[in-house]
Amino acid sequence: MKKILITGGAGFIGSHVVRLFVNKYPNYEIVNMDKLTYAGNLANLKDVENKPNYSFIKGDIVDAAFVNELFSVHKFESVIHLAAESHVDRSISNPLEFVMTNVIGTVNLLNAAKNEWKDNFSAHRFYHVSTDEVYGTLGESGLFTETTAYDPHSPYSASKASSDHFVRAYHDTYGMDAVISNCSNNYGSHHFPEKLIPLSILNIKNNRAIPIYGKGENIRDWLYVEDHARAIDVIFHNAKAGATFNIGGHNEWTNIDLIHLLCKIMDKKLNRAEGESAKLITFVKDRAGHDLRYAIDSSKLQKELGWVPSLQFEEGLEKTVDWYLANEEWLNNVTSGDYQKYYELQYTKR
């Protein structure tokens, strides 16, 4: 059996990747390794936790001794690396945590993989999951392609850019089979409610203010998380060593238009009068260094590997709302304790 390590599998995107691989590839042994930070939640994987080809190991990628031991015991065939600190606002308050996990953690994994695989790199693959935020920001026109120069602005995107450079360096210097994908903003079920869409769903449901940074004019390119997981599957199995692919949905929305659409869906689902939820929209102080626009050109992935997004945004957003409304217990669990403290710090002083 192929043994594949998925790091960060208890998080938002990681849990969708783990679910896809465990169900689709019963002949692969999937090992999910995760530190279970505030963003990691094993409840995300309840439906696969008893499958014979799935196991979980709690661990921290910053701990080099642990990572080396993990690789030497398990003899992984390949790695799909998603573990990261992922929230821009948290990176602004605590950049070092992002350097530790996203840069040092990634280099620890690369070193352990190199030591184990150095005699036969072509039999192993290191797949690094990255973000379009490494490219910086766009003006009103243009799209990020795989050759756009890196120009990160936030501590989060700077740490991801750095980790991408290390992955490429291990390919170019040592000959490791490494692949990188840079994806646009994801949305869908199991998304921690500190990011725009799940936070807004939660607040609308609880009749709390929806905080919109600045004037809500920033643009993001939204992709349904299961489409991202499918893209990772296709790239993992078919990309050439050293390749990079952009992943995106050709689905640009200003934050304010997106929130109006979400409010309309929530009014319908909660049997509120049309326009009721939109009254909660509250403009707050802008994020420092706030990138204006992200938009991805994913034509390379579409042409070379035949991947296309499966869902229209309206349909995906409605499915997402349905999931949050049906999973109150999940929401209550993740928003107790530390979440309250984070919320106070992040929003009450704005």
Ligand code: NAD
């Ligand atoms: P997430 O914050 O929901 O999950 C991250 C996971 O990593 C959590 O389970 C957490 O416990 C784990 N983790 C954190 N630090 C760790 C450590 N030191 N050791 C081991 N595990 C640790 O993030 P996400 O949104 O699922 O993002 C996953 C990956 O995809 C990240 O690398 C992110 O940069 C990238 N990405 C995210 C998006 C997006 O829209 N969310 C878009 C493009 C790329």
Ligand code: TYD
């Ligand atoms: P976010 O979900 O944090 O993703 P990212 O910063 O990685 O793109 O934010 C998406 C957009 O929404 C971004 O332009 C910032 C904005 N935003 C708000 O307006 N209010 C909020 O409370 C949050 C969390 C984000």
